[in-house]
Amino acid sequence: MSTRTRASRTSEQTANRNVKQMPSQNEDEMAIRALIEKWAKAVREQNREGIRVDHDSEILMFDVPPPLFSQGLDAYMATWTPFLSWSEKPVSFDFHDVKVTAGKDVAFATAIGHCAGRDARGKREELEFRLTMGLRKFDGRWRVMHEHHSVPAE
Amino acid sequence: MSTRTRASRTSEQTANRNVKQMPSQNEDEMAIRALIEKWAKAVREQNREGIRVDHDSEILMFDVPPPLFSQGLDAYMATWTPFLSWSEKPVSFDFHDVKVTAGKDVAFATAIGHCAGRDARGKREELEFRLTMGLRKFDGRWRVMHEHHSVPAE
Numbered sequence: 001m002s003t004r005t006r007a008s009r010t011s012e013q014t015a016n017r018n019v020k021q022m023p024s025q026n027e028d029e030m031a032i033r034a035l036i037e038k039w040a041k042a043v044r045e046q047n048r049e050g051i052r053v054d055h056d057s058e059i060l061m062f063d064v065p066p067p068l069f070s071q072g073l074d075a076y077m078a079t080w081t082p083f084l085s086w087s088e089k090p091v092s093f094d095f096h097d098v099k100v101t102a103g104k105d106v107a108f109a110t111a112i113g114h115c116a117g118r119d120a121r122g123k124r125e126e127l128e129f130r131l132t133m134g135l136r137k138f139d140g141r142w143r144v145m146h147e148h149h150s151v152p153a154e
Numbered sequence: 155m156s157t158r159t160r161a162s163r164t165s166e167q168t169a170n171r172n173v174k175q176m177p178s179q180n181e182d183e184m185a186i187r188a189l190i191e192k193w194a195k196a197v198r199e200q201n202r203e204g205i206r207v208d209h210d211s212e213i214l215m216f217d218v219p220p221p222l223f224s225q226g227l228d229a230y231m232a233t234w235t236p237f238l239s240w241s242e243k244p245v246s247f248d249f250h251d252v253k254v255t256a257g258k259d260v261a262f263a264t265a266i267g268h269c270a271g272r273d274a275r276g277k278r279e280e281l282e283f284r285l286t287m288g289l290r291k292f293d294g295r296w297r298v299m300h301e302h303h304s305v306p307a308e
Binding site: 027044060063064065066067068069099101102103104105106107108110112118128130131132134136145148150151153 | 214215217218219221222223250253255256257258259260261262265266282284288290299300302303304305306307308
């Protein structure tokens, strides 16, 4: 098989995948991107109600600092207190390389995040971290069921 | 509203969610649980072909050690070399609390993992880590698009 044939078959497969899923995928992908932006803005504004508004009561959080996991919205919200104490003000909490994979009612998203704060001795430290989100749509509305934030272990 | 009324409404909502999605969800959830078990077994057997067989060529890996991310199957497979060197033999690589959220063609899964190896001085160390997987179904078959492995930062 020539390179051209292989390339055009691959393009065709990609096109078929896109055509099949494009209508809802684009709309859902846009909704999830907007959700992530709104959530990150709420963190920057230290708006605790805004941070939790799109989160499920059963959310499973894997956060940068211990514990190993936090289950439920109260435990999730408790993780924001040490973060907001540590963070510089105004709060930095921004994402790039956001990729959303959305089906009809289940989706996941990945991104690289940036934040900054001061260590115990008051020295400024910047943090690049990885974010994965798992989402589910209930009654037409996407809700965050899972978040995984981490930095590579040194 | 009495506690009983609230409880029964909640049960009803849960039941409706389940009924709506049960037929394909159970089948897909079982397929993904089997995929994760098969993948973990391949790691324990140091079977590199088995580790990658259900993974997409574009897989995005957020691993425990640096780098921040690895994109593509070659980069993903390269992350297993240092892991398998560090790991005790026979290899420990087991999961518990596996939760799968599966739609028709997009899914994510979370789990707590356990592994063990020897540090530079030959001292045995055990590691509990968090796993998130993002999957997509192509032509009736689930494929891993994303993995996020991490330990809490100390």
